[in-house]
Amino acid sequence: MKVGFFPGCSLEGSSREYNESLLAIAPALGLELAEVPDWNCCGATAAHSLNHKLALALPARILALAERAGITELLVPCSACFSRLAATREQLTRDDALRGEIARIIELPFTARTKVLNVLEVLALCVKDGFAQQVRRPFAHKVACYYGCYLTRPKSIGTCARAEDPQEMDEMMKLVGAEPLDWAFKVECCGAGLSVSRTSSVAELSGRIVADAAARGAEAIIVACPMCHTNLDLRRSAIERHRQAKYALPVLYLSQVIGLALGLGERELGLHRHAVPVRLASPAPAGGEPAARPTATVSQEQEN
Amino acid sequence: MPGSSHGSAHADTLPAKMRAATGESVFNCYQCGKCTAGCPLAQEMDYAPNQIVRLLQLGFPELEEEALKAFSIWLCLTCETCGARCPKEVDLPRIMEYLRQESLRRGLVHPKAKDILAFHEAFLDTIRRNGRLHEVGLISQYKLKTLHLLQDVLSAPALLLRGKLKLLPHKIEGQDAISRIFERTTDHKEE
Numbered sequence: 001m002k003v004g005f006f007p008g009c010s011l012e013g014s015s016r017e018y019n020e021s022l023l024a025i026a027p028a029l030g031l032e033l034a035e036v037p038d039w040n041c042c043g044a045t046a047a048h049s050l051n052h053k054l055a056l057a058l059p060a061r062i063l064a065l066a067e068r069a070g071i072t073e074l075l076v077p078c079s080a081c082f083s084r085l086a087a088t089r090e091q092l093t094r095d096d097a098l099r100g101e102i103a104r105i106i107e108l109p110f111t112a113r114t115k116v117l118n119v120l121e122v123l124a125l126c127v128k129d130g131f132a133q134q135v136r137r138p139f140a141h142k143v144a145c146y147y148g149c150y151l152t153r154p155k156s157i158g159t160c161a162r163a164e165d166p167q168e169m170d171e172m173m174k175l176v177g178a179e180p181l182d183w184a185f186k187v188e189c190c191g192a193g194l195s196v197s198r199t200s201s202v203a204e205l206s207g208r209i210v211a212d213a214a215a216r217g218a219e220a221i222i223v224a225c226p227m228c229h230t231n232l233d234l235r236r237s238a239i240e241r242h243r244q245a246k247y248a249l250p251v252l253y254l255s256q257v258i259g260l261a262l263g264l265g266e267r268e269l270g271l272h273r274h275a276v277p278v279r280l281a282s283p284a285p286a287g288g289e290p291a292a293r294p295t296a297t298v299s300q301e302q303e304n
Numbered sequence: 305m306p307g308s309s310h311g312s313a314h315a316d317t318l319p320a321k322m323r324a325a326t327g328e329s330v331f332n333c334y335q336c337g338k339c340t341a342g343c344p345l346a347q348e349m350d351y352a353p354n355q356i357v358r359l360l361q362l363g364f365p366e367l368e369e370e371a372l373k374a375f376s377i378w379l380c381l382t383c384e385t386c387g388a389r390c391p392k393e394v395d396l397p398r399i400m401e402y403l404r405q406e407s408l409r410r411g412l413v414h415p416k417a418k419d420i421l422a423f424h425e426a427f428l429d430t431i432r433r434n435g436r437l438h439e440v441g442l443i444s445q446y447k448l449k450t451l452h453l454l455q456d457v458l459s460a461p462a463l464l465l466r467g468k469l470k471l472l473p474h475k476i477e478g479q480d481a482i483s484r485i486f487e488r489t490t491d492h493k494e495e
Contacts, residue, residue, distance in 0.1 A: 012470075013469065014439060016468055038476050040431070040482055043431065046428050054489040057485045058482075105485055153387070154384045154397070188344060191381065197419040197446075273466040274466075
């Protein structure tokens with residue numbers, strides 16, 4: 001399957017392991033990724049907060065460049081970028097006059113016909129029934145699948161069948177040998193773009209997510225968004241200070257877990273780039289007793 | 305979807321202008337409070353999300369201004385939970401977006417929101433100059449704007465250690481086109 005690819009800025013910087021792991025698993029999944037030439041930033045929360053036209057024009061330029069490159073389906077692995085691109089496409093498909101105005105602003109012809117796909121949609125096409133045969137090292141761990149906001153909301157662009165309790169990532173985790181847990185914070189917000197300007201809010205919101213996953217016995221939180229990863233992983237010390245507790249629970253990208261199951265190396269998948277070390281106990285031998293408590297559990301230091 | 309709001313006599317009210325610009329009407333809201341119940345940051349807000357809508361429903365200019373001066377509109381994470389759960393399908397994130405832009409245009413931004421605004425502005429500044437986000441550039445801009453010079457805002461040492469920070473920006477070829485996009489979209493004047 002050949003699809004267009006818009007990595008977005010985070011995947012070139014603070015979330016480069018998401019990019020590395022996606023590129024590493026693509027060949028085994030039969031995915032050919034064609035990067036959009038000369039792409040720009042989608043404008044993210046900043047444009048969306050301050051300037052509505054700009055928040056449409058920046059994603060529209062990316063979509064127009066994809067269109068020019070003959071891309072009919074575009075994979076956007078960052079959930080936040082996905083949200084901006086899909087929302088722009090949705091709005092400009094409905095409003096011809098506005099689409100014309102935006103096309104003049106970006107100086108490119110633009111029909112909004114390129115379809116925007118998120119990482120769950122694309123990976124679900126590859127990680128499905130027959131996938132078990134490709135699994136060389138089952139990821140036999142209890143995982144909390146964290147979807148966050150933009151894979152499920154708003155309704156106009158979300159792609160999960162059950163917005164309040166999505167299952168798509170959970171299903172893929174089962175196919176790689178993991179045990180997805182039922183937990184309460186699957187679709188709660190991590191604090192998103194306030195990471196820098198209001199870290200205290202992020203420590204509270206992301207702290208609730210990490211604490212619930214840990215309390216349910218998760219050995220890892222699985223994410224599909226660089227912003228979620230930053231807040232749950234890189235901001236872990238702020239979370240721990242805020243909650244007065246220690247959490248050794250690592251946060252892995254969905255693509256890294258699939259890569260591990262395919263037998264790829266930890267370095268190749270960028271596991272060494274995380275702030276919270278990824279140390280998982282060896283899985284139990286097939287058919288044997290469940291593994292002893294892994295290293296990746298909570299050690300509550302003090303109150304709560 | 306421009307609409308006539310509630311009678312043309314009130315065409316200059318904030319709800320009427322909002323409806324013309326976004327298609328969203330605050331009069332669809334019947335104040336059930338579902339938005340506030342699900343809002344992750346409602347506890348930190350000065351007005352809860354449903355109260356922001358209420359301020360706009362009552363028809364008093366001073367209350368409309370109160371909504372534009374609220375801290376809440378800047379705390380909103382656009383997580384879309386309120387919109388997804390609203391029984392009347394009010395697109396509250398879109399309303400919040402409109403209020404932020406109007407608040408900025410009229411110079412009514414809440415003083416506590418200055419760091420949040422500075423971050424957004426610094427972010428857009430690096431995009432205007434490079435076309436893509438440059439995290440090191442963003443952080444230095446943000447520090448200059450807020451004077452939080454010593455705050456380690458992005459755990460920079462941790463990032464550098466893991467090969468995640470690029471010291472120099474990547475400029476895209478279409479940089480001029482990006483600058484022109486900014487020029488054509490950022491010139492908002494009070495009508």
